[in-house]
Amino acid sequence: xxxxxxxxxxxxxxxxxxxxxxxxxxxxxxxxxxxxxxxxxxxxxxxxxxxxxxxxxxxxxxxxxxxxxxxxxxxxxxxxxxxxxxxxxxxxxxxxxxxxxxxxxxxxxxxxxxxxxxxxxxxxxxxxxxxxxxxxxxxxxxxxxxxxxxxxxxxxxxxxxxxxxxxxxxxxxxxxxxxxxxxxxxxxxxxxxxxxxxxxxxxxxxxxxxxxxxxxxxxxxxxxxxxxxxxxxxxxxxxxxxxxxxxxxxxxxxxxxxxxxxxxxxxxxxxxxxxxxxxxxxxxxxxxxxxxxxxxxxxxxxxxxxxxxxxxxxxxxxxxxxxxxxxxxxxxxxxxxxxxxxxxxxxxxxxxxxxxxxxxxxxxxxxxxxxxxxxxxxxxxxxxxxxxxxxxxxxxxxxxxxxxxxxxxxxxxxxxxxxxxxxxxxxxxxxxxxxxxxxxxxxxxxxxxxxxxxxxxxxxxxxxxxxxxxxxxxxxxxxxxxxxxxxxxxxxxxxxxxxxxxxxxxxxxxxxxxxxxxxxxxxxxxxxxxxxxxxxxxxxxxxxxxxxxxxxxxxxxxxxxxxxxxxxxxxxxxxxxxxxxxxxxxxxxxxxxxxxxxxxxxxxxxxxxxxxxxxxxxxxxxxxxxxxxxxxxxxxxxxxxxxxxxxxxxxxxxxxxxxxxxxxx
Numbered sequence: 001x002x003x004x005x006x007x008x009x010x011x012x013x014x015x016x017x018x019x020x021x022x023x024x025x026x027x028x029x030x031x032x033x034x035x036x037x038x039x040x041x042x043x044x045x046x047x048x049x050x051x052x053x054x055x056x057x058x059x060x061x062x063x064x065x066x067x068x069x070x071x072x073x074x075x076x077x078x079x080x081x082x083x084x085x086x087x088x089x090x091x092x093x094x095x096x097x098x099x100x101x102x103x104x105x106x107x108x109x110x111x112x113x114x115x116x117x118x119x120x121x122x123x124x125x126x127x128x129x130x131x132x133x134x135x136x137x138x139x140x141x142x143x144x145x146x147x148x149x150x151x152x153x154x155x156x157x158x159x160x161x162x163x164x165x166x167x168x169x170x171x172x173x174x175x176x177x178x179x180x181x182x183x184x185x186x187x188x189x190x191x192x193x194x195x196x197x198x199x200x201x202x203x204x205x206x207x208x209x210x211x212x213x214x215x216x217x218x219x220x221x222x223x224x225x226x227x228x229x230x231x232x233x234x235x236x237x238x239x240x241x242x243x244x245x246x247x248x249x250x251x252x253x254x255x256x257x258x259x260x261x262x263x264x265x266x267x268x269x270x271x272x273x274x275x276x277x278x279x280x281x282x283x284x285x286x287x288x289x290x291x292x293x294x295x296x297x298x299x300x301x302x303x304x305x306x307x308x309x310x311x312x313x314x315x316x317x318x319x320x321x322x323x324x325x326x327x328x329x330x331x332x333x334x335x336x337x338x339x340x341x342x343x344x345x346x347x348x349x350x351x352x353x354x355x356x357x358x359x360x361x362x363x364x365x366x367x368x369x370x371x372x373x374x375x376x377x378x379x380x381x382x383x384x385x386x387x388x389x390x391x392x393x394x395x396x397x398x399x400x401x402x403x404x405x406x407x408x409x410x411x412x413x414x415x416x417x418x419x420x421x422x423x424x425x426x427x428x429x430x431x432x433x434x435x436x437x438x439x440x441x442x443x444x445x446x447x448x449x450x451x452x453x454x455x456x457x458x459x460x461x462x463x464x465x466x467x468x469x470x471x472x473x474x475x476x477x478x479x480x481x482x483x484x485x486x487x488x489x490x491x492x493x494x495x496x497x498x499x500x501x502x503x504x505x506x507x508x509x510x511x512x513x514x515x516x517x518x519x520x521x522x523x524x525x526x527x528x529x530x531x532x533x534x535x536x537x538x539x540x541x542x543x544x545x546x547x548x549x550x551x552x553x554x555x556x557x558x559x560x561x562x563x564x565x566x567x568x569x570x571x572x573x574x575x576x577x578x579x580x581x582x583x584x585x586x587x588x589x590x591x592x593x594x595x596x597x598x599x600x601x602x603x604x605x606x607x608x609x610x611x612x613x614x615x616x617x618x619x620x621x622x623x624x625x626x627x628x629x630x631x632x633x634x635x636x637x638x639x640x641x642x643x644x645x646x647x648x649x650x651x652x653x654x655x656x657x658x659x660x661x662x663x664x665x
Contacts, residue, residue, distance in 0.1 A: 011438060028242050176207045214237060253324075327401060447573075449568070507519075
């Protein structure tokens with residue numbers, strides 16, 4: 001997962017391949033609560049691992065559920081309707097699929113519970129659910145603003161004789177919460193009547209489907225009246241598999257619809273027979289021109305009509321997935337109108353206002369009403385603008401706006417706070433990069449060059465972490481090559497130059513944080529000795545070895561970008577790098593730093609010998625016949641003799657920001 005402040009997406013060119021989606025959030029949290037309330041042990045497979053499910057699991061653990069993990073499965077022992085008697089405070093983050101159902105279940109069973117969340121959760125209305133529960137005799141108090149969490153729940157005096165009325169036009173989660181909780185107390189038929197139009201009916205269909213799997217057959221009368229039969233009891237189905245998330249599928253259906261590529265996108269984990277309402281997103285995608293085929297457990301999407309066709313659609317049945325349609329409208333001819341989406345305004349943020357604001361940044365014309373949004377694509381390629389997308393701590397905004405990186409103007413897109421996707425799809429951007437591609441010269445590279453012991457490796461790795469980019473330690477490549485050559489019995493001189501070059505081209509090298517791997521062997525410590533440094537210097541002077549490693553180094557240039565550390569990065573390996581930094585410091589200061597480093601590791605050294613060695617290396621590196629060490633003509637010079645690492649990082653990031661096309665505030 002990208003945990004950076006922002007993630008810059010370079011212009012994306014095409015897409016093709018296969019993605020496997022995480023489990024459905026809607027199904028996962030419903031299954032967890034039903035399994036917790038029922039009698040028996042439920043083994044749950046393919047459960048979504050995300051912020052929302054972690055919030056629910058933490059709450060269930062606090063309530064006394066027994067949770068046992070075994071790989072990709074979870075065994076949950078139900079409470080059978082019995083809750084702890086002591087006071088319990090539950091923090092539910094921004095998870096509506098935890099706050100609303102838990103409020104109902106805890107209220108009908110009773111106890112002493114405090115429910116709270118993040119500030120945005122305390123702005124999401126819950127008054128209609130509380131009003132419905134109070135009709136039953138539940139004791140619920142607002143401990144903040146009336147109509148909103150946080151809440152305090154006490155012991156009820158239940159009255160089940162009259163129908164329970166609940167509004168259906170704000171959030172379907174209110175009805176879902178009642179449907180899941182009331183089987184716990186259904187000594188007689190319990191009737192729920194929906195006041196107003198029931199929005200998001202497919203989510204109610206998911207609830208009814210899952211209740212049936214847990215042994216409760218709810219009678220539905222035209223989406224307005226629901227009857228929970230007397231004697232209903234939640235019973236574990238034993239084993240249950242969670243479908244892949246249909247809402248998350250929408251981003252890859254949209255990707256297949258807009259991205260060139262004959263292979264198309266294959267989405268593993270669900271097909272058209274899914275129980276999730278958002279699977280009907282594929283109908284809208286087809287209407288816009290996408291070619292979508294379905295198998296028993298997969299979808300295959302390719303670009304069809306181009307440009308896409310604008311649509312006018314009532315999106316009550318796909319409220320979450322409809323956000324993807326708003327971004328697909330950027331590639332459509334005409335104006336796309338999405339109607340009946342008032343529920344967007346009470347989600348993680350006011351999604352209608354947020355989508356309108358961010359779409360306009362890209363150059364779209366947008367008109368919003370209380371329950372609709374109309375989007376017209378930029379009039380021409382020249383009207384597209386690079387944009388920094390504010391995500392409002394809303395996972396769906398971050399994911400759907402990633403599709404804007406395929407814009408015809410080849411403009412980059414910045415996604416602020418990319419880690420908000422952890423709510424439902426922590427590895428979303430990794431999945432996107434696994435199937436998307438960009439022109440090589442469009443993938444940004446930052447080169448950090450400089451003499452030995454200037455601190456370029458420390459600076460480069462910190463920059464890569466700050467930007468979410470890949471990291472290449474070219475010095476490590478030479479150290480690994482020398483190490484592998486020695487292990488193979490090769491002399492590190494010209495007599496074995498061709499053999500070392502052949503070996504270098506076959507090495508399986510990868511960097512994982514501070515660890516360096518050669519095949520399956522962790523060589524991090526072995527290549528960081530003083531001897532390894534001297535050996536690396538020896539093989540780096542061999543022209544055939546340098547040529548062999550050139551291709552290896554260039555293969556590290558992958559989405560979303562690369563920070564490359566080492567000699568010749570900006571002059572030879574990546575001469576087109578967007579930013580080149582030549583980092584240096586006086587030989588005396590570099591010697592002092594190296595001395596402190598070695599002493600801290602218990603390695604004996606003298607400052608004079610280190611300074612002399614650095615001076616000799618500088619002379620050798622700057623006067624060698626092949627690629628002598630020198631700054632690239634367009635490099636930014638950074639003398640860090642008197643700078644901390646934090647000050648050096650800030651300076652380079654400031655230079656990097658100054659090269660962006662969009663407002664970086």
